[in-house]
Amino acid sequence: MINDPSSEMKIKSRLKRSLLVWLFIAFMPLANAGDWSGHIATEYRWFVESALDAEQFNGGSTSFSAELEYFHSWNNGKDSVAFVPYVRWDERDAERTHADVRELIWQHISRDWELQLGIGKVYWGVAESQHLVDIINQTDLVENIDGEAKLGQPMINLSFIKDWGVFDLFILPGFRERTFPGQDGRSRSIPEVEEQAAYESGAENKHVDYAMRWSQTYGDWDVGLSHFYGTSREPRFIPSMGPSGLVLTPFYDIINQTGVDVQATLDEWLWKFEVIHRSGQGETFNALTTGFEYTFVGVNDSAVDFGVIVEHLYDNRGSDIPVAFDNDLFVGGRFAFNDADSSEILFGVISDLQSNARFYNLEASRRIGDALVLTVEARFLSGIAPSDPLASVQHDDVIQIELAHHF
Numbered sequence: 001m002i003n004d005p006s007s008e009m010k011i012k013s014r015l016k017r018s019l020l021v022w023l024f025i026a027f028m029p030l031a032n033a034g035d036w037s038g039h040i041a042t043e044y045r046w047f048v049e050s051a052l053d054a055e056q057f058n059g060g061s062t063s064f065s066a067e068l069e070y071f072h073s074w075n076n077g078k079d080s081v082a083f084v085p086y087v088r089w090d091e092r093d094a095e096r097t098h099a100d101v102r103e104l105i106w107q108h109i110s111r112d113w114e115l116q117l118g119i120g121k122v123y124w125g126v127a128e129s130q131h132l133v134d135i136i137n138q139t140d141l142v143e144n145i146d147g148e149a150k151l152g153q154p155m156i157n158l159s160f161i162k163d164w165g166v167f168d169l170f171i172l173p174g175f176r177e178r179t180f181p182g183q184d185g186r187s188r189s190i191p192e193v194e195e196q197a198a199y200e201s202g203a204e205n206k207h208v209d210y211a212m213r214w215s216q217t218y219g220d221w222d223v224g225l226s227h228f229y230g231t232s233r234e235p236r237f238i239p240s241m242g243p244s245g246l247v248l249t250p251f252y253d254i255i256n257q258t259g260v261d262v263q264a265t266l267d268e269w270l271w272k273f274e275v276i277h278r279s280g281q282g283e284t285f286n287a288l289t290t291g292f293e294y295t296f297v298g299v300n301d302s303a304v305d306f307g308v309i310v311e312h313l314y315d316n317r318g319s320d321i322p323v324a325f326d327n328d329l330f331v332g333g334r335f336a337f338n339d340a341d342s343s344e345i346l347f348g349v350i351s352d353l354q355s356n357a358r359f360y361n362l363e364a365s366r367r368i369g370d371a372l373v374l375t376v377e378a379r380f381l382s383g384i385a386p387s388d389p390l391a392s393v394q395h396d397d398v399i400q401i402e403l404a405h406h407f
Helices: 005-032
Strands: 036-047 059-074 079-090 098-109 113-120 153-162 165-173 208-218 221-231 236-242 245-252 254-266 269-280 282-296 305-315 327-336 344-352 358-368 372-382 398-406
Touching: 282 327
Parallel strands: none
Antiparallel strands: 036 059, 036 398, 059 079, 079 098, 098 113, 113 153, 153 165, 165 208, 208 221, 221 254, 236 245, 254 269, 269 282, 282 305, 305 327, 327 344, 344 358, 358 372, 372 398
16 A cells, blocks of 8 residues: 555556547557657667766667648638657656647737737747747746747637737636656756745745736847746755655746847848846846847858858855756857758857856757658767756767657
8 A cells, every 4th residue: 555645646647648648649640640750759768977866767768749730611710629649668768758738829810919828838039049028938947958849838819919919818727847857867967856846926826927928020020028927937946855865856836027029131141139037036136138140141252151150158045945046158060951851950058158068959850751751860978067057967978869850
């Protein structure tokens, strides 16, 4: 008999994930009927170094994922529904085996307003190295440490489309906790993150959040101004004692965050700027990412375009919340081969301007035939000090290969 509430919660969580996985598999045959599309993929990750924690696995890991996309419209295109379920099975990390509804949303379009209701995904931001203003959806960290994968968010979104810009109002009824690698998994914190979270709000994950955003285009300039009030998507971590020793408890504060994002497209230049002001999560702080991308079109009279990307990352938070990128420089490049196979390469390094810490990143993709897409990613760390927020993952250099079949 299990008396530990946290153990019972873990078992229920895993049973729920297993049920979602099997439901997803059961509906896979429907991909051949109606307006279905999507992809199935196999992925192999190789961790170059041995793990810091003996509980973590060493070497390689294979996983399989699938994402379906269903879209149907009616009423002359004024009404539509989108359904995007996702599932992954991982052989080494039990927490990475999970399923999620990325989208299940109804949209109604009128002449100068739109309404969305359901589970959706919203992206804000313009920068390459990090997305400060992007706050609606929670990060699905078990998918990838780059923070690009997001969980679906329950929402009511009303958009007003006027000559003076687009004004979005969001009611967000329900909070999604951030996912973290499990005890056996790599790229996780040491000590491990506890599954049971803590909240500032007495409503916990049932707190209703609110957000708004105004956006407008002025010639070559795209401008956005946003505000969010509610449960922070970025938790603080509080050390505590669990049944097996020291763990980190994620604590979700109630915050106010105001953000500005600006992008200017001036011939071959792309200028980018994101800044946020946040209160309620420790001391009030500001953070910004700003820089540019300059594209050399048709390198050596070829079809290849090459973009040089430079961005500065700054965060003035105090020592109560360690920040990985508080005064850093991102320098990278983007190859767009403009060929029939849509070949692309993105690479770069984030360098701490006050230490020797470096974070290297490579992403490359190429279509094979009509349906297959090969993606290669590599991430490496160097010069990480014991006090650095990235110290727990300093041995988690990884090379990742994915082959996806799209239909």
